[in-house]
Amino acid sequence: MASAELEKLISEAVKGDRKSISRLITMLERGDKQSFHYLVNNIKDSYTASYIVGFVGPPGAGKSTLLGKLVKKLLEKQGGKIGVLTVDPTSLLSGGSFMGNRIRMVEDLKGINQVYVRSFSAGHSLGGLTVGVYFASKLLTLAGYNTVFIEGVGAGHLDVKPLLYSHTRVAVLTPTSGDIIQMVKAGVMELCDLYIINRADEGNPFFVKSQLEETLRLRIHPDKWVPPVLTTIATAEKGVQEVAEAILQHKKYLEDSGEYCRRIKDMVVTELKDIFTTEVNEAFESFMEKNKTLIDKYLKNDENKTAIISYIVEGVTEEIVRRWVVDVAET
Structure with missing residues (x-):
């Protein structure tokens, strides 16, 4: 173009x-x-001009349904325009992806011009986000969307990228999300600013709530924000108003405390790491496609495997440099 x-x-x-x-x-x-x-x-000031909320949780927790209701509530409270970027898993066999997340939001968000919803395939990225999601959020910021939600793919404790690339981090759980052993595991459960136990009309949500609150009390909170634990029934719109208020309260806390700027630095590091990782993966695939015999050589017992790895590293590095030097020179 x-x-x-x-x-x-x-x-x-x-x-x-x-x-x-x-x-x-x-x-x-x-x-x-x-x-x-x-x-x-x-794109200037893309990190400060909009407010990004990361939304993660296990499959079936009701993230998309809750998000659809929540976006409407936030529009009522703060106005403006809201973007929703959802990520769906990619098939390891076909490479395709069924964009099912946004289907659950259609009834709540259809016809609302102040909302833009876009689905993405997770691809083979570790952590649930592709580089395209980062720049889609920047583009929406440029287009005047003052709040952007990023809904993770639902990959359990590894679904961390939507959290690392957001100002406010939200986890959606269910009454069957596990006991206190699950609660204290590293990963998603130690990063969030707000925990929501959705589908609270099932199981024993208040037991899970008490377990999680006890876990949070035992943790050190260096930024002095103690994450609240809320219960919701998204399908009945119960508790959604409280979630909207908690998100806006955390936004105000970030702005008043100066934590907002630190979060932005975390976001930049996450973005740069993923850009670099994507370039390495693409360069690796391109190099290996041109050198298909390397796999067979590597499998032979009498070959120097270290030398082969070194050869691949050099080739991939040259491929990355070639791509960036040529691409930057042309832009």
Whole structure:
């Protein structure tokens, strides 16, 4: 795409044209380097201009249903425009993805022009986010969406990227999410600012709530924010108002305490790591596609495996340098 055409497309997206926003996000998902470099160099204040909320939890916790109800409540309370970026798992066999998360939001959000919803495939990224999600959130910020929700893929304790790339971090659990042993495990459970026990009309939600609250009391909270534990029944819209209020309270806390700026630094580190990891993976696949015999050589017992690994590292490094030098020179 010519630079003038790309600039026009971005100009229309900034004005709020949904088709232009969607087209740009599709280009980013497909790895379009020109749009990637343009956005990297031209989106200003993308970390401070919008408020990003990470939403994670196990499959079946009701994240999407709750999110649909929550977005409506937040629009009522604060107005503005809200973006929702949801991530669905990718098939290891076909490489495809069934974008099911947004289906659960349709009834609540259809026809609301102040809301933009986009689904992503997790691909093979570790942690549940692809680089496209990061830049989609920046693009929405540029288009005037003052709040952006990122819903994780639902990969349990490894579903950390939506949390690391957000100002406020939310975990959605159920009354069957486990005992105190699960609660104290590292990963998602130690990162969140707000815990929600959804589907509270099942099992024993108040037992899980008390267990989680006890766990949180035992932890050191260096930023002085003690995460609240709330119960909801999303399908009946019970407790959703309290969740909306808790999220806005945490936003105010971040702004008043200066923690907002520290979170932004965490977000930048997460983004840069994933950009680098993505480039390495793509370069590795490209190099190995050109050197298919290396696998057979590596399997032979009489081959120097260290030398083969060194050869691959050098080849992948050259591929990364070639890509970036050429791409940057052309933009």
